Amino acid sequence: MTVGVIMLVHTAFDRAEQIARHWANQDCPVAIHVDSAVAQPDFDRLQRALDDLPNVTMFQKFRCEWGTWGLVAAGQMAGQILLDRYPDLGHVLLSSGSCLPLRPVSEFRDYLSKHPTTDFIESASVEDVPWTMGGLHKERFTLYFPFSWKQQRWIFDRAVQLQRRLGIKRKTPSDLVLHLGSQWWCLTAKTLSNILHDDQRAGYDRYFSKTWIPDESYFQTLVRKHSKTIESRSLTLSKFDFQGKPHIFYDDHLPLLRRSDCFIARKIWPAADRLYREFLAPPSEFTRRSDPMPQKIDRVFEKAVVRRTRGRPGLRMQSRFPIRGRENGVTSDKYYVFQGFDSVITNFDQWLTSATGLSPHGHLFHPDRVEFQGQQKVFAGGLSDNVKIRDYASEDFLINLIWNTRGQHQAFKFGPEDQQHVTELMARDQNAHISVISGAWAVDLLNSDQDFSTIRAKAALLQKTERAFLDRLRHPDTRATYRIWSLAEFTSAPLDCLRIILDENAKMPSRPVLESPKLADLSQLGAFLQKLKNDGMHPYLMGDFPLNDLPRRRYVNPPRSASGQR
Amino acid sequence: MNPVKAYQLRLRRKRFLLRAWRKRKQLLGLSDKTKSIAPDDILLFSTVRNERVRLPFFLKYYRDMGINHFIIVDNESDDGTPDFLADQSDVSVWSAKGSYKRSRFGVDWLLWLQKKYAHGHWTLVVDADEFLVYPFCDTRPIQALTDWLDASSIRSFGTLVLDMYPKGTVGQTAYQPDQSPFEILQWFDTGNYTISKNSLYGNLWIQGGPRARVFFSDEPALAPALNKIPLVKWNRRYAYASSTHMLLPRGLNLVYDQWGGEKTSGCLLHAKFLDDFIDKAAEELERKEHYAASREYQGYAENLQKPPEIWCDQSEKYANWRQLEVLGLMSKGNWA
Numbered sequence A: 001m002t003v004g005v006i007m008l009v010h011t012a013f014d015r016a017e018q019i020a021r022h023w024a025n026q027d028c029p030v031a032i033h034v035d036s037a038v039a040q041p042d043f044d045r046l047q048r049a050l051d052d053l054p055n056v057t058m059f060q061k062f063r064c065e066w067g068t069w070g071l072v073a074a075g076q077m078a079g080q081i082l083l084d085r086y087p088d089l090g091h092v093l094l095s096s097g098s099c100l101p102l103r104p105v106s107e108f109r110d111y112l113s114k115h116p117t118t119d120f121i122e123s124a125s126v127e128d129v130p131w132t133m134g135g136l137h138k139e140r141f142t143l144y145f146p147f148s149w150k151q152q153r154w155i156f157d158r159a160v161q162l163q164r165r166l167g168i169k170r171k172t173p174s175d176l177v178l179h180l181g182s183q184w185w186c187l188t189a190k191t192l193s194n195i196l197h198d199d200q201r202a203g204y205d206r207y208f209s210k211t212w213i214p215d216e217s218y219f220q221t222l223v224r225k226h227s228k229t230i231e232s233r234s235l236t237l238s239k240f241d242f243q244g245k246p247h248i249f250y251d252d253h254l255p256l257l258r259r260s261d262c263f264i265a266r267k268i269w270p271a272a273d274r275l276y277r278e279f280l281a282p283p284s285e286f287t288r289r290s291d292p293m294p295q296k297i298d299r300v301f302e303k304a305v306v307r308r309t310r311g312r313p314g315l316r317m318q319s320r321f322p323i324r325g326r327e328n329g330v331t332s333d334k335y336y337v338f339q340g341f342d343s344v345i346t347n348f349d350q351w352l353t354s355a356t357g358l359s360p361h362g363h364l365f366h367p368d369r370v371e372f373q374g375q376q377k378v379f380a381g382g383l384s385d386n387v388k389i390r391d392y393a394s395e396d397f398l399i400n401l402i403w404n405t406r407g408q409h410q411a412f413k414f415g416p417e418d419q420q421h422v423t424e425l426m427a428r429d430q431n432a433h434i435s436v437i438s439g440a441w442a443v444d445l446l447n448s449d450q451d452f453s454t455i456r457a458k459a460a461l462l463q464k465t466e467r468a469f470l471d472r473l474r475h476p477d478t479r480a481t482y483r484i485w486s487l488a489e490f491t492s493a494p495l496d497c498l499r500i501i502l503d504e505n506a507k508m509p510s511r512p513v514l515e516s517p518k519l520a521d522l523s524q525l526g527a528f529l530q531k532l533k534n535d536g537m538h539p540y541l542m543g544d545f546p547l548n549d550l551p552r553r554r555y556v557n558p559p560r561s562a563s564g565q566r
Numbered sequence B: 001m002n003p004v005k006a007y008q009l010r011l012r013r014k015r016f017l018l019r020a021w022r023k024r025k026q027l028l029g030l031s032d033k034t035k036s037i038a039p040d041d042i043l044l045f046s047t048v049r050n051e052r053v054r055l056p057f058f059l060k061y062y063r064d065m066g067i068n069h070f071i072i073v074d075n076e077s078d079d080g081t082p083d084f085l086a087d088q089s090d091v092s093v094w095s096a097k098g099s100y101k102r103s104r105f106g107v108d109w110l111l112w113l114q115k116k117y118a119h120g121h122w123t124l125v126v127d128a129d130e131f132l133v134y135p136f137c138d139t140r141p142i143q144a145l146t147d148w149l150d151a152s153s154i155r156s157f158g159t160l161v162l163d164m165y166p167k168g169t170v171g172q173t174a175y176q177p178d179q180s181p182f183e184i185l186q187w188f189d190t191g192n193y194t195i196s197k198n199s200l201y202g203n204l205w206i207q208g209g210p211r212a213r214v215f216f217s218d219e220p221a222l223a224p225a226l227n228k229i230p231l232v233k234w235n236r237r238y239a240y241a242s243s244t245h246m247l248l249p250r251g252l253n254l255v256y257d258q259w260g261g262e263k264t265s266g267c268l269l270h271a272k273f274l275d276d277f278i279d280k281a282a283e284e285l286e287r288k289e290h291y292a293a294s295r296e297y298q299g300y301a302e303n304l305q306k307p308p309e310i311w312c313d314q315s316e317k318y319a320n321w322r323q324l325e326v327l328g329l330m331s332k333g334n335w336a
Helices: A013-025 A040-049 A070-085 A105-114 A153-166 A189-196 A201-208 A218-226 A251-260 A273-280 A295-309 A348-356 A387-392 A394-404 A423-427 A441-446 A452-474 A487-492 A494-504 A525-534 A550-555 B003-026 B055-065 B081-086 B107-117 B142-151 B209-215 B277-287 B291-301 B321-326
Strands: A002-009 A030-034 A056-060 A089-096 A118-120 A186-188 A229-231 A335-339 A410-414 A432-438 A481-486 B027-031 B043-048 B069-074 B091-096 B122-125 B130-133 B156-163 B193-197 B204-208 B227-233 B239-242 B246-248 B266-270
Touching: A002 A013, A002 A070, A002 A105, A013 A030, A013 A040, A013 A273, A030 A040, A030 A070, A040 A056, A056 A070, A070 A089, A070 A189, A070 A218, A089 A105, A089 A189, A186 A189, A189 A218, A201 A218, A251 A273, A251 A295, A348 A410, A348 A494, A387 A394, A394 A423, A394 B193, A423 A432, A423 A452, A432 A452, A432 A487, A441 A452, A441 A525, A452 A481, A452 A525, A481 A487, A481 A494, A487 A494, B003 B027, B003 B107, B003 B239, B003 B246, B027 B081, B027 B107, B043 B107, B055 B081, B055 B130, B069 B081, B069 B107, B081 B091, B091 B107, B107 B122, B107 B239, B122 B142, B130 B227, B142 B227, B156 B209, B204 B209, B204 B227, B227 B246, B266 B321
Parallel strands: A002 A030, A002 A089, A030 A056, A118 A229, A335 A410, A335 A432, A432 A481, B043 B069, B043 B122, B069 B091, B156 B266
Antiparallel strands: A089 A186, A118 A186, B027 B091, B122 B227, B130 B266, B156 B227, B193 B204, B239 B246
16 A cells, blocks of 8 residues: 655746655655646656656646636546556545655555545534635635636625625535635545545536635545545644745754654745755654644744734834734833822832832933933933933833833833823823822922922923823723822822732732831921912812811821731 | 825836936946846845945855845945956946935935846845844845745835944954954844834834934934835836835835734844944045935034944843844744
């Protein structure tokens, strides 16, 4: 019992010759179909090259364009030739000129002789799989496809549209259940013969010849009618990319292909000299008995599909520039933004570090400087502390900062006195964790020694700016996690608020709080706010502060034992 | 895109091609070996001026990559560059008399030669100090990439210009002919690039890197563009619109994905900051033959009284393309 090999060839004839010789030399008869589009001299040259091999048959008859019936017809005819000439064949393998046997022919033959009645063909019911191509699924079988998808895409699409509008619905032959699968099969000679000699064949051929990509459905469907034992998988390793185009194997895939234990792989890059050399070399003594394990190499190609379709979140580069809303993550990692905390808590940096391990930046968007942690001049990735460079593209600055430090969460301080260009980006970024004590800027103004009219103008501006930011955060589009307390709310129970921040950000590395927050002295704030009110500037973001704020004083510098308690 | 704008761009493309046709008179063939170009050959086009020292490694680098033929325009070199090139069996050389600036920085000359010799070929247009790095370039020749691009119906391949610099001051170590410039220029900036989109041409505009950080901190908007599309399956109707930053027809500029995915892309390692940088900058400043009245070189000149140090403690040492891919400076995309 041996295996016959059908080869469909349209290019890279040197490689086709090499492969045909490999099979033929080891007593596997080969039938080669050459695409009718191939020039006669090329055909002749290949024929001459294979002249010395009596068990190779070559013919050139059909136009084998992708997606067309020619591929099936060529396979049928080549199969018939093999069956007629070699009546004792066990199996017949359908392969292409860019298929490469990965394991010795003897192992392949042994494997098949252990499964003498099994048909290896991927065959899945059309009803149950979502394999669409070019936006078409079941319509591949219910419309007519007179035009080439590759060469005449425009008219192909128009023809589909027109038929949809006309409600054209071809009938599937009633005794068939449509199945789909990889076009590279290995059938028993008996099943192949039954398919080719089916008394309904003329009708089936007529039907399938007008479907689209029949080479993925003809044998896959008919085998369900004629086979007793179907093993629904292909012995040919073939990986497809996100557009249904086969991945190509190169020399550097050698270890991967070896590990797969598959019998045959496609497509091989014709210039992959090393692959051809290694896999067509005479087999060593050592033989493997293991079954094919294509999943070993699936991961590599699945990753390629994810990279091409979803990309790396938070990355912008020369080949990835998502339109708004399609970023799949505006930034690459979580970060924490604190607004107002440094005004209210005098030792906020130390407290945050002791509570969470995060070492925060200062005000990264300060109008006069970029306050990287430790006053670094250049931060991760080469980010400059130059204000002009930052402001030239401040959204990029933030995206880059987060990308450059992925894996370590960043924290920085923000406020209405800072550049506000990044607020929109932060608001729609689900990685942003923003905590705001609204109106906390009043504490800074309270301690300012500028004259009152300047302070008043500044207060009005800061309030307006902060209000705009808060409104943006409260907008339904916001994807950032945010929490807003008014200054009054916060100062009435600061530890509770801080506890909430630590708890909400479950991933924030939490430690026992060693340092207690030191609150700024707010005893004069009520009076200060009243003074602003009296001058006609109405401060409201900080909540209500009575002129006399004695009751709140006990929350200043709470004893350590009270942390976490009310 | 609205039809008026589309038509304007069409006219602009025709005008570029017409310019190239007019400028052909400035070209003088020194060594024409283009008869030996085979149909599937990959061609490299470049305009050079006084690059005798860099060329040996440049040619070797691209020969090893699989470039089959070099077509080079020499713009008034006086260091023996044309003779050196004419001696090479796979290099065709033209000399160009005339203004580099008025030939749109060499683009017009190259465009004419591309129109004549590159139709239907994959072409790589790079400067003598630009070295292409693409995914798997250490194991696959450039034919593997172009075959794959062909199979995927992709006509152009985008890159980021990655400025490479030495540790210590620029020019401290002398560059020897035949030496890889990246033995000296081992360092680069990993993550300070800014991107925006040119809505007319549809290309991305990338700035940043060490040049913005060190030389253009006062006017970052003037920092040089780092986006280039050097590898194109050429058609005689195509035209580079501004250096190799963008092309017409504008579909060729879509080397990036807008739906979240990553297309396959590479980097051009830029060996600008060798020991001849300071002399070149001074000379170019005088010639005013570079982009926007040599504004880039003015940017350098202010710092060039003493040799600059570009290196900082956030600089990254170059290892290989995989490192660049992990850093997000290039992508394997769908190519596995």
